[in-house]
Amino acid sequence: MKESITFTVLSPCIGAYVNNVDLSRPLSDSQFEQLYHGLLRYQVLFLQKQPITPIQQRTLAARFGDLYIHPLYPHAEEVKEIIVIDTDQDNPPDNDNWHTDVTFIDTPPAIAVLASKLLPEKGGDTLWVSNIAAYDALSEKIKQLLQGLKAEHDFKKSFPEYKYCRTEKEHKRWKKAAEKNLPVQHPVIRTHPVNKRKALFVNEGFTTRLLGLTIKESDVLLDFLFAHINKPEFQVRWRWQKNDVVIWDNRVTQHYANADYYPDRRIMHRATVLGDVPFES
Numbered sequence: 001m002k003e004s005i006t007f008t009v010l011s012p013c014i015g016a017y018v019n020n021v022d023l024s025r026p027l028s029d030s031q032f033e034q035l036y037h038g039l040l041r042y043q044v045l046f047l048q049k050q051p052i053t054p055i056q057q058r059t060l061a062a063r064f065g066d067l068y069i070h071p072l073y074p075h076a077e078e079v080k081e082i083i084v085i086d087t088d089q090d091n092p093p094d095n096d097n098w099h100t101d102v103t104f105i106d107t108p109p110a111i112a113v114l115a116s117k118l119l120p121e122k123g124g125d126t127l128w129v130s131n132i133a134a135y136d137a138l139s140e141k142i143k144q145l146l147q148g149l150k151a152e153h154d155f156k157k158s159f160p161e162y163k164y165c166r167t168e169k170e171h172k173r174w175k176k177a178a179e180k181n182l183p184v185q186h187p188v189i190r191t192h193p194v195n196k197r198k199a200l201f202v203n204e205g206f207t208t209r210l211l212g213l214t215i216k217e218s219d220v221l222l223d224f225l226f227a228h229i230n231k232p233e234f235q236v237r238w239r240w241q242k243n244d245v246v247i248w249d250n251r252v253t254q255h256y257a258n259a260d261y262y263p264d265r266r267i268m269h270r271a272t273v274l275g276d277v278p279f280e281s
């Protein structure tokens with residue numbers, strides 16, 4: 001029997017609830033396929049009341065592809081593919097800016113799976129934006145201007161050295177990561193490898209400059225694109241409850257974790273699925 005998954009759409013261009021899935025049990029092939037199709041369509045999927053362990057989270061994420069091990073973030077005990085984002089006033093987050101995860105590598109993640117583990121009493125929402133909707137809303141003239149342009153993405157923009165000098169061990173780890181992750185180039189307009197939709201592919205977290213332009217031209221154009229991408233029209237906002245799980249298509253979205261919850265603490269677990277080399281067609 002085919003178990004059907006249903007979706008409730010949350011906004012015109014991004015986000016849907018997934019209504020009838022239990023992630024503590026392995027998904028059937030049919031359920032997984034429906035989930036993946038929902039992800040391609042809605043770009044971000046929200047699942048509630050899913051108390052999954054790090055191992056279950058890894059198993060789910062690994063069905064989408066190979067998992068990425070982050071060079072800096074700590075991981076769950078004995079599950080190195082699950083990043084632990086544990087933040088409070090003394091250890092503030094670095095994801096309270098608009099970013100697409102890990103665009104500083106040649107094959108940035110395709111998908112991420114995020115589970116809430118400890119939440120502040122108030123605040124700590126996450127917002128996602130559809131880079132497809134942002135691209136679609138540009139005028140033809142600007143689309144033409146961006147065609148064929150490449151941008152540089154740099155690990156050090158979100159992970160600057162001065163933030164990683166608290167201990168010698170931390171600094172050594174940062175230096176190793178910085179040596180391994182030199183700036184890379186990606187197209188400014190990215191074609192989704194599966195559904196072929198076009199999306200803007202620059203983000204404030206990691207994009208440093210547009211190649212072939214003067215510094216001034218690059219700064220002005222990037223500032224315009226960063227402001228354009230973050231229009232509320234392209235967004236969905238999630239107010240977390242414990243054991244929520246959110247899955248997003250990292251190829252065509254970006255997100256912002258609101259850091260408005262101090263002095264409370266917030267703990268999230270993330271699995272990150274490697275993607276392919278971005279291209280424009």
Ligand code: SIN
Nearest residue numbers: 085095101126257268
């Ligand atoms: C992330 O930036 O990947 C995690 C977002 C969050 O903590 O809400």
